[in-house]
Amino acid sequence: MKKSLEKLLNKPLPGDPLLPHKALITDVEELAPGHKRFSFSFLDEKLNETWEHIPGQFVMITVPKAGEIPISICSSPTRKGTIELTVRKVGRKTEVLHQMKPGDVVAIRGPYGNGFPVEIMEGHNVLIIAGGLGLAPLRSLIWYILDKRPLYKEVYILYGTRNYESVLYKEEMRRLRKRPDVKCLYILDKIENEEDRAWTDREGLLTELIPEVDLDPADTYVAVCGPPVAYKFIGKELLKNGYPESQVFVSLERKMECGIGKCGHCQIGYKFTCVDGPIFPLWDTKNLPEML
Amino acid sequence: MVKIGIMGLTGCSGCQCEILNCQDALMKLIGKVEFAYFPLAQDNNTFDEEFDVMFVEGSVTTEEDEAKVLKAREKSKILVAIGSCACYGGVQAQKNDEASLEEMLKTVYGKTELFLKVSKPRAVSEVVEVDYELPGCPVDKRQFVYAVSSLLNGVKPFFPKIPVCHECKLSETECLTLKGIPCQGPVTYAGCGAPCTSQGVGCQGCRGNCDFPNFKEMLKILQENGLSEKDAVAFLKVFRGYQGREIKVNDEERRNEKGA
Amino acid sequence: MEFHIDKARVLPKENLRGFLEGLKNLGKLIAPVKKQEKFYFDVIGDVSKVELSYTRTILPPKKFLVPYRRERYTYDAETLDFSSSFKAEPQIIFGIHSCDLHGISILDSVYLKENPDPRYLEVRKKTVLIGISCKPDEYCFCMSTGTAFPDGANWDLFLTDIGDNYFVTIGSTKGDEIILNMKEFFREITDEDLDLYKKSSSFKKSLFDFKNLPDLGRISQVIELEYDSPVWEEEAERCLGCGTCTNVCPTCFCYTEMDVPSLDGKTVTRVEFTTSCQYPYYSLVAGGHYFKPTRASRFKHRYYHKFVGYPYQIEKLGCVGCGRCSAECPAKISMIETIKKLRGTADEEELRKVAE
Ligand SMILES: Cc1cc2nc3c(=O)[nH]c(=O)nc-3n(C[C@H](O)[C@H](O)[C@H](O)COP(=O)(O)OP(=O)(O)OC[C@H]3O[C@@H](n4cnc5c(N)ncnc54)[C@H](O)[C@@H]3O)c2cc1C
Ligand code: SF4
Ligand code: SF4
Ligand code: SF4
Numbered sequence: 081m082k083k084s085l086e087k088l089l090n091k092p093l094p095g096d097p098l099l100p101h102k103a104l105i106t107d108v109e110e111l112a113p114g115h116k117r118f119s120f121s122f123l124d125e126k127l128n129e130t131w132e133h134i135p136g137q138f139v140m141i142t143v144p145k146a147g148e149i150p151i152s153i154c155s156s157p158t159r160k161g162t163i164e165l166t167v168r169k170v171g172r173k174t175e176v177l178h179q180m181k182p183g184d185v186v187a188i189r190g191p192y193g194n195g196f197p198v199e200i201m202e203g204h205n206v207l208i209i210a211g212g213l214g215l216a217p218l219r220s221l222i223w224y225i226l227d228k229r230p231l232y233k234e235v236y237i238l239y240g241t242r243n244y245e246s247v248l249y250k251e252e253m254r255r256l257r258k259r260p261d262v263k264c265l266y267i268l269d270k271i272e273n274e275e276d277r278a279w280t281d282r283e284g285l286l287t288e289l290i291p292e293v294d295l296d297p298a299d300t301y302v303a304v305c306g307p308p309v310a311y312k313f314i315g316k317e318l319l320k321n322g323y324p325e326s327q328v329f330v331s332l333e334r335k336m337e338c339g340i341g342k343c344g345h346c347q348i349g350y351k352f353t354c355v356d357g358p359i360f361p362l363w364d365t366k367n368l369p370e371m372l
Numbered sequence: 373m374v375k376i377g378i379m380g381l382t383g384c385s386g387c388q389c390e391i392l393n394c395q396d397a398l399m400k401l402i403g404k405v406e407f408a409y410f411p412l413a414q415d416n417n418t419f420d421e422e423f424d425v426m427f428v429e430g431s432v433t434t435e436e437d438e439a440k441v442l443k444a445r446e447k448s449k450i451l452v453a454i455g456s457c458a459c460y461g462g463v464q465a466q467k468n469d470e471a472s473l474e475e476m477l478k479t480v481y482g483k484t485e486l487f488l489k490v491s492k493p494r495a496v497s498e499v500v501e502v503d504y505e506l507p508g509c510p511v512d513k514r515q516f517v518y519a520v521s522s523l524l525n526g527v528k529p530f531f532p533k534i535p536v537c538h539e540c541k542l543s544e545t546e547c548l549t550l551k552g553i554p555c556q557g558p559v560t561y562a563g564c565g566a567p568c569t570s571q572g573v574g575c576q577g578c579r580g581n582c583d584f585p586n587f588k589e590m591l592k593i594l595q596e597n598g599l600s601e602k603d604a605v606a607f608l609k610v611f612r613g614y615q616g617r618e619i620k621v622n623d624e625e626r627r628n629e630k631g632a
Numbered sequence: 633m634e635f636h637i638d639k640a641r642v643l644p645k646e647n648l649r650g651f652l653e654g655l656k657n658l659g660k661l662i663a664p665v666k667k668q669e670k671f672y673f674d675v676i677g678d679v680s681k682v683e684l685s686y687t688r689t690i691l692p693p694k695k696f697l698v699p700y701r702r703e704r705y706t707y708d709a710e711t712l713d714f715s716s717s718f719k720a721e722p723q724i725i726f727g728i729h730s731c732d733l734h735g736i737s738i739l740d741s742v743y744l745k746e747n748p749d750p751r752y753l754e755v756r757k758k759t760v761l762i763g764i765s766c767k768p769d770e771y772c773f774c775m776s777t778g779t780a781f782p783d784g785a786n787w788d789l790f791l792t793d794i795g796d797n798y799f800v801t802i803g804s805t806k807g808d809e810i811i812l813n814m815k816e817f818f819r820e821i822t823d824e825d826l827d828l829y830k831k832s833s834s835f836k837k838s839l840f841d842f843k844n845l846p847d848l849g850r851i852s853q854v855i856e857l858e859y860d861s862p863v864w865e866e867e868a869e870r871c872l873g874c875g876t877c878t879n880v881c882p883t884c885f886c887y888t889e890m891d892v893p894s895l896d897g898k899t900v901t902r903v904e905f906t907t908s909c910q911y912p913y914y915s916l917v918a919g920g921h922y923f924k925p926t927r928a929s930r931f932k933h934r935y936y937h938k939f940v941g942y943p944y945q946i947e948k949l950g951c952v953g954c955g956r957c958s959a960e961c962p963a964k965i966s967m968i969e970t971i972k973k974l975r976g977t978a979d980e981e982e983l984r985k986v987a988e
């Protein structure tokens with residue numbers, strides 16, 4: 081018997097990593113058609129205090145009767161006591177979740193994944209690029225950075241959506257634009273009405289904003305989250321503009337069942353998205369086939 | 373109370389009988405659901421109110437079938453096709469693409485004028501929108517109960533379309549294909565528990581296609597196991613109804629297959 | 633634990649029956665039995681049914697450590713109180729071949745290294761693993777994967793056939809205790825036993841057709857180098873996507889989870905079932921996007937995971953050369969052949985030159 085293997089068997093029984101904690105829905109807000117924000121607090125008061133996460137991490141939430149789904153935490157760890165999730169209605173489990181109301185009970189386990197390297201980013205510029213629902217994990221990062229603003233240099237936020245209607249966190253994003261300590265560039269796929277125009281006069285793809293970012297690429301960390309099809313183009317544009325691929329971090333989605341490296345579904349190349357990701361440096365495209 | 377209907381079109385009523393065999397589940401349902409329409413099992417059947425869930429068995433083959441299923445769709449929030457006739461057209465649809473209706477009628481009845489007005493057998497989904505399909509000949513009891521309990525709880529059921537080989541492995545059944553017995557398991561949607569193969573009979577494909585079936589290799593293997601190409605195609609088409617159109621014999625047609 | 637030869641014992645074959653009966657007192661006895669032409673691990677009532685010289689079972693003994701369909705929890709749909717009826721019973725799995733013992737060690741690493749699973753650990757703690765020596769057939773390639781002998785794996789006792797006797801090596805204190813408690817069946821080893829035992833490894837080696845064995849030297853790199861090779865497409869064209877290869881594999885661990893509500897809606901059962909990366913739904917996410925959209929990409933993924941993924945994840949190859957995936961594949965796709973094709977004829981020729 082090998083020593084390392086024997087050790088594994090001699091350990092005491094660990095706690096069950098798949099067992100979730102009960103949580104109460106405290107608030108629900110409709111953000112855009114088919115998108116809602118849910119706020120939760122754990123029934124176990126202690127857990128509310130001890131809960132910690134890193135922006136970019138996700139939780140597995142049990143939607144009663146329907147099953148578990150991975151959802152990024154969209155609230156910042158700097159704001160304790162509640163965790164928030166942004167959920168798009170896309171299928172059987174999210175449909176059921178969307179019918180739930182404040183006061184209903186769900187179960188949550190996590191946080192899982194690696195999260196954005198917020199500490200490594202300290203002392204550098206940060207460029208945040210969000211497409212559509214990709215704002216969810218990045219919202220956590222945005223507020224984390226803003227709450228610790230002095231630790232970071234320049235901060236840019238690029239946000240692209242289909243139209244004004246599908247903009248998430250409209251008020252928040254509007255307020256951000258007014259802050260002097262962040263630069264916000266918003267863009268819409270197509271400007272079709274007055275509402276759209278009032279939001280921004282920029283029309284086109286998110287990639288078009290990248291050359292306008294006035295930062296020293298070598299001194300900048302980039303965080304990207306968007307629809308899977310967008311990564312290739314955004315990645316290419318960032319490299320073209322001189323951002324080092326080890327400093328560009330993308331948040332990826334895969335099918336997930338367990339969140340802890342046991343079910344296999346989320347594999348990208350030799351890595352598990354759930355434990356080795358979901359945040360990957362662009363550099364990993366070299367190692368991981370079909371990453372983007 | 374939740375209103376349920378169970379309707380039979382052209383078929384053998386085997387699926388409805390199978391439902392009646394789900395005694396434990398049916399007993400639990402009494403008091404929670406109302407079987408407002410189930411002519412096979414009860415006398416007083418109404419079609420006047422809205423149904424929460426309507427289960428439809430059988431293929432759409434007569435004018436009456438069509439009228440019934442159109443009305444069922446109109447009256448039901450959720451419409452579930454049960455059994456391979458309702459899901460794919462059933463055994464009666466296996467020659468749909470090879471013969472005209474007239475030829476079929478002449479062969480079977482010796483005449484083209486019947487007392488009913490008939491069309492070629494069609495799957496329910498070829499006539500109206502279907503929310504869920506529970507294939508099988510007959511429908512699988514456990515799947516039916518799972519679908520009912522999910523739907524009653526407001527959750528959509530989840531049925532991954534994996535091949536029957538999965539269930540052979542779970543029951544550690546010796547692979548018949550490897551023994552030279554024609555078996556359709558590798559291209560057939562699991563969920564039955566592999567009762568045929570565990571009894572030594574090759575899978576007959578009654579549950580229709582799994583996701584992205586590899587018919588090319590299946591045909592090759594069936595031929596290696598003793599069937600002519602024509603017989604192999606006919607064997608695969610017995611239960612698949614309209615899905616049988618996915619069986620392509622030449623490479624040109626196969627080129628653009630999804631998931632290939 | 634170091635292997636000390638003085639800890640080995642000899643079990644005369646005529647005592648095997650008594651030994652097996654004795655094992656039954658320790659818990660559920662599981663061993664290979666015959667069903668039609670094939671073998672499978674089953675719970676044993678009548679010890680005369682135990683097959684000692686089987687080739688391979690359809691499913692590996694994994695099914696008694698991680699059942700293929702398992703209820704993880706039951707929870708209350710209103711309060712979300714989770715409970716579980718899980719209970720691990722003592723069990724003895726007898727007659728495991730070396731490759732499968734290595735397979736179990738791989739599962740040990742998968743389930744216990746990171747985010748350890750208490751259920752697996754509990755089952756494992758209550759399981760006694762007793763291996764037995766075997767003769768390879770044309771599908772076996774444990775010589776290439778380094779798993780032809782039980783060294784380096786996690787087991788309790790291992791029986792090597794040395795003619796009239798079994799040479800029993802002891803792999804753990806649990807194994808040692810079993811022998812102590814059933815002393816009457818065992819005797820001390822003699823120089824002759826030891827001599828026979830020493831020859832057993834070269835005897836096993838001699839049974840392999842070395843020309844048939846795949847070369848797994850730097851296999852991780854080969855798979856990466858040949859990632860875009862047309863061989864994948866060629867082989868995958870025959871693949872039915874039936875999932876047999878992963879379902880029969882002693883090291884595969886993928887599963888899907890499913891919540892099943894009761895008819896009255898009061899309770900929900902969370903079920904986990906073994907799945908396969910060869911099924912399209914495996915990589916399907918909401919919106920209908922398949923991350924592994926083609927047969928070739930799914931086919932390739934299995935090899936990639938076995939030979940690149942596992943080494944990264946648990947620092948061992950994910951294949952123990954048991955040959956099940958090839959022996960059971962309805963399309964008769966052979967892992968050995970695929971690997972040989974991937975390495976290419978050039979590599980093969982080079983190898984032959986060196987050998988000659
Ligand atoms: C790390 C991570 C973070 C995430 N963060 C968020 C987040 O912050 N917000 C958010 O809204 N989502 C997020 N998601 C995505 C979210 O997990 C999925 O949208 C959710 O699991 C969908 O569950 P569902 O049951 O509603 O959909 P399902 O009905 O389960 O849809 C998904 C499955 O259904 C089937 N399916 C769905 N659509 C189709 C189709 N068109 N055709 C065929 N089959 C289909 C497939 O089996 C697919 O796997 C995240 C995912 C990951 C991995
Ligand atoms: S018997 Fe048929 S269904 Fe079963 S494993 Fe073999 S090919 Fe698949
Ligand atoms: S067993 Fe063979 S046919 Fe089935 S999925 Fe594996 S390689 Fe393909
Ligand atoms: S990949 Fe095949 S040969 Fe290797 S361990 Fe799995 S089943 Fe056995």
Ligand code: SF4
Binds near residue numbers: 881884885935
């Ligand atoms: S990904 Fe495939 S090969 Fe790897 S463990 Fe899962 S089923 Fe087995």
Ligand code: FES
Binds near residue numbers: 338339341344345
């Ligand atoms: S989600 Fe299960 S392994 Fe990553």
